[in-house]
Amino acid sequence: MQGLFSDPALERHFTGHSGGITQLRFGPDGNQIATSSTDSTVILWNLSQAARCIRFASHSAAVNGVAWSPKGNLVASAGHDRTVKxxxxxxxxxxxxxxxxxxAVRSVDxxxxxxxxxxxxDDKSAKIWRVARRQFVSSFAQQNNWVRSAKFSPNGKLVATASDDKSVRIYDVDSGECVRTFTEERAAPRQLAWHPWGNMLAVALGCNRIKIFDVAGSQLLQLYVVHSAPVNDVAFHPSGHFLLSGSDDRTIRILDLLEGRPIYTLTGHTDAVNAVAFSRDGDKFATGGSDRQLLVWQSNLHTYDASQFEAKSALASSGCETSGVSSKQSVGSATSKSNDLSIRIDPRQSLAYQLSEENFQVLDVSIESGSDLCSCSARLDEISKLLALIDERVRRLEGIYTL
Structure with missing residues (x-):
C-alpha cells in the first residue's frame, strides 16, 4: 500500500451566513449539508457544482442545532426562540x-x-417527540442546569445528555431511568458523539479536553488534551477509528483512536470552530465556525497507514503518554505540546479556499408555519381577480349582443 497515503484536502469553501455557524450535518446521501446559524437561518448547501442552495428563514432568533432524518426527507432545526421547526x-x-x-432549544436529533x-x-430537560403526530413522548429532567446536547445511541435504546451542571447522563429510552452518570470537575461538556458501535461516547469539554467513555463499563477510556481552548464539537469517523474535533482555538484535529494520538491539525478558520461532521461514508468531513465559513474536506482516511504516518511526520515516537488511573483502568492521554507530531495543514493558500465566491445561488425561503394556508389564500386571491376580469368581459359581450 506504499504511495497511497494521502492527507486530508480542502474541497469546497462556502460563505453565505451573516452570523456564525452553530451546527452542521451531512444529508444521508452525502450530497447536501445543513447548517444552522446565529443569523436565525438554516441553509441547505448542495455540493453539486450546478445545484442551488436554499436558505430557510422562519426562526425569530439564533438557530442552535440542526439534524437530518435518516431518509433525508426532513430537516429539523432547534431555535433560541424555544421552537423546533x-x-x-x-x-x-x-x-x-x-x-x-x-x-431556548440547544440541540435536536x-x-x-x-x-x-x-x-x-436551557429549561434543564431533554424531551422525546413522535414526529408524525407532533406528539410529546417523554422527558429526561434530572439535570440541574442547561442541557447543551442530547443524542440518541445508534440503536435508539439510549439517550446521552450533556449539561452545564458538568454532567453527562445516559438514559434508558423505554424506562426513562438514568442508568449512567459521568461527572466533570474542570468544565461542563459542550457536545457529545456516540461511537458507531454504540458502546462508547466522546465528550467535548468546555476546557481543552476530549474524553472517550466506555458506556457499559462506566470507564474513561481515553483522554486527549490536543487543543489550547474549549472544544466545541466532536464526530466519529464511520469506521470508529478516527475522531474529528473543533475548538475555540480555531483548529480542527483528527485523532487516531487505535494509536491514541493526534495525526492532523487543520487550520483555515479565522475564528472558533463550532461544528464538525463526517459524511455517512466517511469520504468527506465538514467544519463550520464563528467566522461564518463552511469548509468541506476530502478526508482521505481510507488511505491512512500508521507506519507511513510515522515516516511522513519524520519521527518514530507518537508523543503520547499512557498513565495508569487505577489498577483496573488505564487511559491513553495525548497532550498538545511543542513537540506535537501531528501533520499540520493550512488550506488558506489553496485554490479551493481562494474561490470562496463560487457559482452557486442561495434561494431564500421565508415561510411561516401556516405556509400552506398562506399559499392557498394567495392562490385564491389570484383566482378571484381572474374570475372578476372574466366576468367583466362577459358582461361587455352581453351588452354588445343586446344592442
Missing part, C-alpha cells in the same frame, strides 16, 4: 413546528427510524 427540503417550506420547551425526535433545552 421541521422542514421538507423538496417543498421548501416549514411542514411542522414544535413549541418544544419553555426556554432523530433516532435511527426517523419516527422519534430528541430535543435539549
Amino acid at each position: 421541521i422542514w421538507e427540503p423538496k417543498l421548501r417550506g416549514v411542514s411542522g413546528e414544535f413549541v418544544a420547551h419553555s426556554k 432523530f433516532d435511527s427510524t426517523g419516527h422519534l425526535m430528541l430535543t435539549a433545552s
Whole structure:
C-alpha cells in the first residue's frame, strides 16, 4: 500500500451566513449539508457544482442545532426562540413546528427510524417527540442546569445528555431511568458523539479536553488534551477509528483512536470552530465556525497507514503518554505540546479556499408555519381577480349582443 497515503484536502469553501455557524450535518446521501446559524437561518448547501442552495428563514432568533432524518426527507432545526421547526427540503417550506420547551432549544436529533425526535433545552430537560403526530413522548429532567446536547445511541435504546451542571447522563429510552452518570470537575461538556458501535461516547469539554467513555463499563477510556481552548464539537469517523474535533482555538484535529494520538491539525478558520461532521461514508468531513465559513474536506482516511504516518511526520515516537488511573483502568492521554507530531495543514493558500465566491445561488425561503394556508389564500386571491376580469368581459359581450 506504499504511495497511497494521502492527507486530508480542502474541497469546497462556502460563505453565505451573516452570523456564525452553530451546527452542521451531512444529508444521508452525502450530497447536501445543513447548517444552522446565529443569523436565525438554516441553509441547505448542495455540493453539486450546478445545484442551488436554499436558505430557510422562519426562526425569530439564533438557530442552535440542526439534524437530518435518516431518509433525508426532513430537516429539523432547534431555535433560541424555544421552537423546533421541521422542514421538507423538496417543498421548501416549514411542514411542522414544535413549541418544544419553555426556554431556548440547544440541540435536536432523530433516532435511527426517523419516527422519534430528541430535543435539549436551557429549561434543564431533554424531551422525546413522535414526529408524525407532533406528539410529546417523554422527558429526561434530572439535570440541574442547561442541557447543551442530547443524542440518541445508534440503536435508539439510549439517550446521552450533556449539561452545564458538568454532567453527562445516559438514559434508558423505554424506562426513562438514568442508568449512567459521568461527572466533570474542570468544565461542563459542550457536545457529545456516540461511537458507531454504540458502546462508547466522546465528550467535548468546555476546557481543552476530549474524553472517550466506555458506556457499559462506566470507564474513561481515553483522554486527549490536543487543543489550547474549549472544544466545541466532536464526530466519529464511520469506521470508529478516527475522531474529528473543533475548538475555540480555531483548529480542527483528527485523532487516531487505535494509536491514541493526534495525526492532523487543520487550520483555515479565522475564528472558533463550532461544528464538525463526517459524511455517512466517511469520504468527506465538514467544519463550520464563528467566522461564518463552511469548509468541506476530502478526508482521505481510507488511505491512512500508521507506519507511513510515522515516516511522513519524520519521527518514530507518537508523543503520547499512557498513565495508569487505577489498577483496573488505564487511559491513553495525548497532550498538545511543542513537540506535537501531528501533520499540520493550512488550506488558506489553496485554490479551493481562494474561490470562496463560487457559482452557486442561495434561494431564500421565508415561510411561516401556516405556509400552506398562506399559499392557498394567495392562490385564491389570484383566482378571484381572474374570475372578476372574466366576468367583466362577459358582461361587455352581453351588452354588445343586446344592442
